[in-house]
Amino acid sequence: MPWLSTLMGVSVLGALGVTLVRNDKLAKQFTLVVSLIVLALTVAMAVQFSPNGDKFQFAETYDWIPAFGVHYGVAVDGIALVLILLSVILVPIVVLASWHDAEAGKRSVRTYFSLLLVLEAMMIGVFAATDVFLFYVFFEAMLIPMYFMIGSYGGAQRSYAAVKFLLYSLFGGLLMLVAVIALYSIAGKGTFMFSDLVGTIQDVTTQKWLFLGFFIAFAIKAPLWPFHTWLPDAAAQAPAGAAVLLVGVLDKVGTYGMLRFCLELFPDAAKFFTPLVITLSVIGIVYGAIVAIGQTDMKRLIAYTSVSHFGFIAMGVFAMTTSAGAGATLYMVNHGFSTGALFLIAGFLIYRRGSQFIADYGGVQKVAPILAGTFLVAGLSSLSLPGLSTFVSEFMVLTGTYQRYVVPAVIATVGVILAAIYILWMYQRTMNGPTAESVKSLPDLNAREKWVVAPLVALLLVFGFYPKPLLDVINPAVKDTLSSVSVTDPQPAVPVAQEGQ
């Protein structure tokens, strides 16, 4: 069964279907059903995935544009699989969470949900693409639905934020296009299939240039310091649901691209640029955290925490140890859940009070205990409390990095402490203390909102205590990736007892 095409096909047909439904309420329910079907299909696919089988599974390859050597090629390895799972789990949650988002702006509800499903198809496609050109097409095309979601349904500064988002991403994408074309020309294989292109570029100087073309695009997408400035604007202005997909999934395409394309296609260049990338990541970790502490706007604060977290992910990718690589991949998934939960709960709060400013809140815990409680869990997950899933991944990234790069790992640990400050301080200012006059009548989470938050909290707890199912899938894929870069894990530097002592 062509699983991946089916997944995308269902989403696209769903998107078309939504536009045909004449009733807004029905359109929402329809979207929810479609996204649940996609989720169910993905789970059915994931069950059949064998972690120690072929590297790429469920492969489909057809000629698309033979004149350019472009194929419609999709398949998943462990890394892509977990990221697709992340996407399709988040979409129904986002649908449920966005129930009233489109109405608030008095804009077409059906268009919003249609865009959401189009985006879902593209998110699946971008992680599944095994043809570099197809990847590029999805990489660029997925900007458009997100652009309209931010620009049409976002906050007061939405059009500024949407344009900034689009232009930054487009610029990065176009640089990547040059690299993609050059890769094709230099490889001279007449094909864009990823598997055919791996290892074709031997010349290190060429590798370096091409690496930069890809890397800058991914760094903007991720976003890595100093390419991050679009994110706080976009995330703060986007409706909560779109912000979740933006930070939770779309940005992961950047780090996924680094892992898949930058490392495997240009291994020598990747090694050459590692010190630079690690430095940028460490700066991002500390800078994002410090700036987050200073934010007065809740959504911007969460966006800056992501800048910090993406630093961890990028550092894990480029540390090039199995532990760090697997940790980074796991981090991509966990971050999607934890930041997703944070954005959604903050979104519920903002929807109730009509303000994003932290100063407008206080003592919410007393009036809306469930909201406050789930907010705390999501927050604690974001600061990597042991027992919650991000802890596992952050720990793996730090130990994995420490094996090879001691100083950056140590500095990055500071980020963990700063995380406690920004999360707990935000929690304290909004949820604790005397109840502010304006939030006295704030209702607690309703049934729909509980359904939104419950699965996320459950996932954070489950994978916090038992990340093995994910790691089983991720580990072989990461090992495979690193072996194609031909690095091996450094031996543990434990002093061996001398004989005769």
Add this chain to the structure above:
Amino acid sequence: MNGTIEAPTIEYALLAPLLVVFGAAIVGVLVEAFAPRYLRSAIHLPLTLLSLAGAFALAVWQAVKGVPTKPAAMGAVAVDGPALFIWGTILILAFVSVLLIKDEEHFVGSAAAVPGSAEEEQSLVERAAHTEVYPLLLFAVGGMLLFPAANDLLVAFVALEVMSLPLYLLCGLARRRRLLSQEAAVKYFLLGAFSSAFFLYGTALLYGFAGSVDLVKINQALGAVGGQDTLLYIGAAMLGVGLLFKIGAAPFQAWKPDVYQGSPTPITALMASGTLVAAFGALLRVFWVGLGGLDWDWRPVLYGVAILTMVVGAVLAITQTDIKRMLAYSSIAHGGFLLIGVIATGHTQAENTSALSGLLFYLVAYGFTTVGAFAVVTMVRDAGGEAWHLSRWAGLGKRSPLLAGVFAFFLLAFAGIPLTSGFFGKYAVFQAAVANGATPLVIIGVVASAVAAFFYVRVIVLMFFSDPAADGPSVVLPSRGTAAVVGVAALATVVLGVYPQPVLDLAHTAAQSLFVR
């Protein structure tokens, strides 16, 4: 030998598409002269459409039957693969533009009447119409067909004039904003006349150099004739000026915004698509066939022109507040991208084929999107005619989501977003350029694309993200012709963006033989 001149051999079958279009144009003139006024429009429209369709069918038949390997009409006209492909493109685009013209609201009743005068009032009351628009257009199209097929500089010059003169007239016939339209016509005429003079002067100098106006003979002379370099270089440069003017490449782009803005929108659509295609075809033929051996000399110049054109087009478009001027600057920028394809020649036939087919594909993709975009412009109206000022487009997405959506789609295609035709057009040209070592040019092209994206996106922002003004423009219910144009253009933009292979194949086949020599 004894004072008689041998009759030239003319391959009428090969030239049939041309002859059909010119024949119909002449019949059109006769209709103007003899048919009663109330019947004229009813005769012109089917005549024009049928002749364009017939010419298209003949061109297709010609292509199916086999592309000739030798120039026709004593070496004057080359009906080769690229020419047939360009003919097909121009004929479809012209057909589509005629459907827009059918809506006669675009044209003034009596061009001779002074704007705002009693005579103009009179013509409005009489419901007078300039039905000679149709034969004029057919002549222009005939010129567009001949121009890229001309294998001889004199024929090229004749074609250039046959193409341009009717256009000068058509530009001045807009019903609304008469002065702007007349100014556009005068500007276009004066500057166009200058550029024709440059072209003719260049032809003369090259004749002085090579002793022939035949492109093939000029190319042969490049290696054979010595000591005449001044003639050659000045001649080639002059010729280049004339050609670059027609495609609106910087620094000869100044006419484009004014003329595009002032002309009746269907004529703008025709110029922005058909004329551009024809002029690029001619430019290619002159530079590749006629001056191919001189490429070491013209390549750096065109390099510079391409960069300048992309930058000027992209940067100046940002400052525009008029939708038609913005599209004009966008067309300048696209001219720059296309020039990259002209430079992207290599050393082998395969490399040249890939450059040429990329260019041909780009022309088709861009032509359709442009016609569609201008068709949309005709539908957004204020009390005083089309709503040109960008601020009037605010909130169109709420008033008329479908139309705004289609227009946004065209703009995304101009910006070159994947899954639109514009992306593959740009890609095809860029790929050929990278393969032939013009990577720096591609990088500049990419940066220019990013800049250009800004103003396309700005229009989308206006349409979808801003609230409509209370007295905003209305969207007219499109006539069947206009609706068909928008539909066809949107369809072409989607299909070429999702499944471009068939047209790429066609372009590749057309480019395979390159130009006949």
